[in-house]
Amino acid sequence: MKYYMYLVVLIVSQLTWGQMFDLPPIDPDPVISSSPGRSPRTTPGRGRGGSAFVNDDTAEEVSTPAARGSADRFRKPLVPREKTRVAVLGYHNFSETRPVSDMLLRTSELREQMEYIRRSNITVISMQEFLEWRFGTRELPEHCVLITLDDGWRSVYTDAYPIFREYGYPFHLFLYTSYLTGRGDSMSPAMIREMMANGASVGSHSGSHPYPSEWRKHEKVGQEEYVKFIDKEIGASRTRLEKLFGPVDTYCYPGGYNDETMVGRMSGYGYRAAFTVIPNKVSCEVDPMRIDRYMVFGTDPSIFRRAMDFSRAGVSAGSSVRSLPPPPFPVTPQAGSVVASHLPTITAQLGGIGGIDFSSVRMYVSGFGRVPAQVDATRRSIQWTSPCRIYMPQISVHIFWKNTDGTRQHAEWFYSIDQKVTAEH
Numbered sequence: 520m521k522y523y524m525y526l527v528v529l530i531v532s533q534l535t536w537g538q539m540f541d542l543p544p545i546d547p548d549p550v551i552s553s554s555p556g557r558s559p560r561t562t563p564g565r566g567r568g569g570s571a572f573v574n575d576d577t578a579e580e581v582s583t584p585a586a587r588g589s590a591d592r593f594r595k596p597l598v599p600r601e602k603t604r605v606a607v608l609g610y611h612n613f614s615e616t617r618p619v620s621d622m623l624l625r626t627s628e629l630r631e632q633m634e635y636i637r638r639s640n641i642t643v644i645s646m647q648e649f650l651e652w653r654f655g656t657r658e659l660p661e662h663c664v665l666i667t668l669d670d671g672w673r674s675v676y677t678d679a680y681p682i683f684r685e686y687g688y689p690f691h692l693f694l695y696t697s698y699l700t701g702r703g704d705s706m707s708p709a710m711i712r713e714m715m716a717n718g719a720s721v722g723s724h725s726g727s728h729p730y731p732s733e734w735r736k737h738e739k740v741g742q743e744e745y746v747k748f749i750d751k752e753i754g755a756s757r758t759r760l761e762k763l764f765g766p767v768d769t770y771c772y773p774g775g776y777n778d779e780t781m782v783g784r785m786s787g788y789g790y791r792a793a794f795t796v797i798p799n800k801v802s803c804e805v806d807p808m809r810i811d812r813y814m815v816f817g818t819d820p821s822i823f824r825r826a827m828d829f830s831r832a833g834v835s836a837g838s839s840v841r842s843l844p845p846p847p848f849p850v851t852p853q854a855g856s857v858v859a860s861h862l863p864t865i866t867a868q869l870g871g872i873g874g875i876d877f878s879s880v881r882m883y884v885s886g887f888g889r890v891p892a893q894v895d896a897t898r899r900s901i902q903w904t905s906p907c908r909i910y911m912p913q914i915s916v917h918i919f920w921k922n923t924d925g926t927r928q929h930a931e932w933f934y935s936i937d938q939k940v941t942a943e944h
């Protein structure tokens with residue numbers, strides 16, 4: 520009886536949430552009938568750090584939702600590697616009471632998202648499983664999710680960890696080493712170790728989380744100074760994390776900002792994979808040092824929705840051309856174009872879109888995050904010029920706005936920079 524009530528609650532909550540946010544349809548074969556008495560199953564070929572839920576006290580775990588979650592992780596059939604698509608999710612901070620922002624998501628919304636993943640029968644994989652798939656030693660189901668969390672916010676321990684544990688989902692923490700004090704809003708190494716015993720794994724997110732201006736300041740001094748700075752932030756942060764937590768082989772660029780000098784040094788430091796903030800599905804052909812991620816902003820439910828939509832064509836192999844519907848208004852540089860400038864002005868003409876609340880219009884650019892773009896309500900446009908050269912071969916631009924009726928809107932496009940262009944100031 521109790522179990523039926525559980526099902527009813529699930530179905531009702533899913534309907535409300537799915538309808539509200541217009542989510543893609545749930546898998547017609549959701550796993551909701553798994554027996555609570557079934558033993559968790561381990562999967563073959565797990566290496567170091569990948570034993571997300573291989574737990575000693577299974578006797579206790581079999582009666583919890585976590586046990587069901589871990590047992591269900593690989594119930595979907597495995598497919599040849601090239602057929603799998605992974606949506607990498609990136610989160611930051613959580614709270615049920617503090618005001619939401621791009622970096623802060625409602626804890627209850629995280630729970631709803633995890634519930635959506637479970638109900639849709641999408642496989643949540645560990646970082647270790649992701650790496651094994653990318654490097655050719657593992658097959659996965661067709662649609663997978665990899666959960667990552669940046670910076671090391673304390674709410675990951677207090678709010679998100681209990682949810683991941685309940686669902687039996689592994690998760691990967693990208694930590695920057697100066698934010699491991701356990702004071703204020705940060706987590707302590709002890710909290711992280713506890714989570715590592717229950718599904719968490721760890722990667723680096725630099726030493727001090729430099730913003731693009733900081734990287735460029737060191738680059739301006741000269742190549743030697745720049746390399747020294749990269750060694751310290753990207754190389755030394757790995758060494759420090761390994762001392763604290765054991766082997767580390769992943770990195771996540773703060774703000775997604777990366778360039779050829781950084782990327783060229785990654786494997787020398789011992790990294791096998793590095794992650795950006797460009798929202799796209801990942802295929803096994805992805806450049807392992809520029810892996811796309813969907814950053815789940817607390818203010819925009821459409822991002823999670825798009826991440827969960829495995830039917831769309833926007834699957835990227837890292838540097839390949841992306842196929843997305845173009846924005847419904849004129850933009851420069853044009854969607855899909857290749858520009859011969861590292862310093863293009865990015866514009867969107869929103870004149871043809873009715874009912875926009877112009878105070879809400881925002882622009883995000885890959886590698887920069889939210890940029891201080893100028894919004895002109897009279898000319899109905901938004902515009903931003905990068906203050907520095909952009910080295911990334913492909914740029915994604917996102918425009919978010921609210922309509923006067925309160926509905927949230929989002930459009931995005933990509934353009935590429937001709938890598939032969941160098942002579943610019």
Ligand SMILES: [Zn+2]
Nearest residue numbers: 669670773774
């Ligand atoms: Zn960060």
